Amino acid sequence: MSKIKCIIVEDEPLAAKILTDYILQVPFLELQSTFKNALLATEFLRENTTDLIFLDIHLPKLKGMAFLKTLTQRPAVIVTTAFNQYAVEGFDLNVTDYLLKPFAFERFLIAVGKVRTAQNEISKTNEIAEKKDFLFLNVQKKKVKILFSEIVYIESQREYVKIVTTKKEYTPKMSTHEMESLLPANLFKRIHRSFIVSISKIESYTAEVIEVNGASIPIGREYRGFIENL
Numbered sequence: 001m002s003k004i005k006c007i008i009v010e011d012e013p014l015a016a017k018i019l020t021d022y023i024l025q026v027p028f029l030e031l032q033s034t035f036k037n038a039l040l041a042t043e044f045l046r047e048n049t050t051d052l053i054f055l056d057i058h059l060p061k062l063k064g065m066a067f068l069k070t071l072t073q074r075p076a077v078i079v080t081t082a083f084n085q086y087a088v089e090g091f092d093l094n095v096t097d098y099l100l101k102p103f104a105f106e107r108f109l110i111a112v113g114k115v116r117t118a119q120n121e122i123s124k125t126n127e128i129a130e131k132k133d134f135l136f137l138n139v140q141k142k143k144v145k146i147l148f149s150e151i152v153y154i155e156s157q158r159e160y161v162k163i164v165t166t167k168k169e170y171t172p173k174m175s176t177h178e179m180e181s182l183l184p185a186n187l188f189k190r191i192h193r194s195f196i197v198s199i200s201k202i203e204s205y206t207a208e209v210i211e212v213n214g215a216s217i218p219i220g221r222e223y224r225g226f227i228e229n230l
Contacts, residue, residue, distance in 0.1 A: 003030040003217050004115060005050035009067070010034065011059055011078065015101065019054050019080065022108045028116055036060075038067035048159045049193065052096075057081040068095075071157055073176055073193055078114045122181040135182055137163075137172045144170060149189055152201045152213045154179055156194040166213070176230045192220040200213050 001204040006029055010016040016034050023029045031160040032050055035041040037060050042052070057064040057075055068077060077095040084100055096118070097111035136143045150165040163179075171180075180188070180196055190196045191210060201212045207224060210217045219226075 003028055003120060004051045004112070005032050005049075006054060007041060007044065008033050008034040008054045009038055009051050009058045009059065009064070010054065011036050015056065015080065018102075022105055023054075023210060025105070026109070026112060029112060038062040038064065041067070042070065045071070046193075049073075049222060051119070052076045052078065052112075054078050054080055054216050055095075057218060073175070076118065078115070080113050114230065132184075135169065137174075139170050139172050140192045142154070146170065149186070149200075150196075151183075151198050153198065153215065153217055154188075154196040162214070164213075189226055190227060192218055 004173045005227075006023065008016055008019050008031070010019060020031060020034065023031045023086065031230065032048070033044060034043065035219075039061050040225075042062075043210050052075055055064045055068070055078060058081065059067070064079065064081075068074065073203040074094070076140070078097045078099060079095050080101060084098075096114050099107060099111055133148045135146055135151065138144075146163065150167060152164045152166060154176065154197070155162045155164070157171065159175070160171045160173050161179050163172070176194065176196065178188075179225055180190055187199060189199055190198050195217050197210055197212050197217055202210055204211045205219075208219055210219060
């Protein structure tokens, strides 16, 4: 299994160092960067993706919970804070775990273990999806069958995704990340934080845009390596 990419958003240097040391001791974690405030993390996430955020609550400029609410595509989140009164709000925002400072390495391992388990479940789902040629999604209070062969592209629209097929469009309430986990990786590719395309539907491309079925889809900077492998 590939490593879990993560970032740290923490304004206290000592706390950031402890987290960094912990991460370096875990073979399946890969630290991408550390940020002193949420605004810097936001800039990073505009052009990059991550699997996991270690997030402090009391941050300068933009508080941790407010930062979480700005993310349309939310990765796994482990809250790290000295205050326990935000636990309920954190779990309302679907954070993976809540680490109360100071926390031991053993407690840290439990938290990241939860993320790894969730990633393994997504991998298993992908394996199952690769054996099917369709999926059923909740659309307007009913289960709708969608064939992989008919999907052209998927676009993020806040808490919904727009699935454009060769026949019609569907807008189930789910994230792009959730949708991506249901699609076979050998047939679909994420080319932007907000777009997933069917590889077989690609008609032409440049370094910045892919044409699929007459639609122009932008390629995010981080995803341009995909073009080199087409």
